[in-house]
Amino acid sequence: MLPIELDDGCQVRRIEDSDAEELAALVDANRAYLSRWMPWAPANTISDTREHIRRAKEQAERDDGFQAVIARNGRIVGALGYHRLDRINQSTSLGYWLAESAQGQGTMTRAVRALVEIAFREWELNRVEIRCAPENRRSRAIPERLGFQEEGTLRQAERIGDRYLDNVVYSMLASDWSPQRR
Ligand SMILES: CC(C)(COP(=O)(O)OP(=O)(O)OC[C@H]1O[C@@H](n2cnc3c(N)ncnc32)[C@H](O)[C@@H]1OP(=O)(O)O)[C@@H](O)C(=O)NCCC(=O)NCCS
Structure with a gap:
């Protein structure tokens, strides 16, 4: 399954213990x-990043999805992963982020598609969900580009600092999936 070579020269690979310092930096x-x-x-610290990696290993061992990093020329430029696999409902959801300097090249759209x-x-699975704050235009553009349905x-589903943000829910169903979409 992993690693995946994206056609822009980036690689999606499983997160490793040895990534902690680079990722936290x-x-x-x-x-x-x-x-x-x-x-x-x-508030993220290196120990939070280590804890994230530890949980990611447990998640993969449970066969409950995985967490990955995106690397370009061997350097990490972002991360994405499944929150969990809901085997009863055959459903999952995805989260992702890129370094600011790695934006604008279609890398995350390719990685999410994969x-x-x-x-x-x-x-x-039958359903993949992505949730984004309404004002997060760049994030919303990813499911929209891949043909997800809004x-x-x-309402106020997520707390960021002292603000509660709404979440727009996007989904893709197996029966509607066409990986060809940009
Ligand atoms: C959300 C986030 C990953 C989006 O990054 P991004 O660079 O806009 O997304 P992509 O890597 O898919 O790149 C898309 C851009 O590359 C362009 N692009 C170039 N070639 C492309 C291709 N082959 N396919 C798709 N897009 C391509 C697109 O036009 C778009 O640029 P534009 O917005 O200027 O039109 C990034 O903004 C981020 O990490 N934000 C902070 C964290 C965050 O919000 N995470 C999500 C929480 S829900």
Whole structure:
């Protein structure tokens, strides 16, 4: 399943213990930018990153989805993963982020497409969900570009600092999935 070579020269690979320092440094360098949308970003420390990696290993061992990093020329530029696999309802959801300097090249759209493909083809799930704050235009553009359907808005579903943000829910169903979409 992993690693996956994207056609822009980036690689999606499983997160490893040895990524902790590089990943925490990348979050640190992008803290202000990530903190706008990611609840964990403002206070993230190297030990939080180590804990995230430890949980990711447990998740993969449970066969409950996985967490991945995106690397360009061997350097980490972002991360994405499945929150969990809901085997009863055959459903999952995805989260993702990129370093600010790695935006604008279609890398995350390619990486998300690859993970949706795994969800439907390898795990034979029925539904993949992505939730984004309404004002997070760049994030919303990813499911929209991949043909996800917008389903509605959850009110104040996420707390970022002292603000509660709504979440727009997007979904793709196995029966509607066409990986060819941009
Ligand atoms: C959300 C986030 C990953 C989106 O990054 P992004 O660079 O816009 O997304 P992609 O890597 O898919 O790149 C898309 C851009 O590349 C362009 N692009 C170039 N070639 C492309 C291709 N082959 N396919 C798709 N897009 C392509 C697109 O036009 C788009 O640029 P534009 O917005 O200027 O039109 C990033 O903004 C981020 O990490 N934000 C902070 C964290 C966050 O919000 N996470 C999501 C929480 S829900």
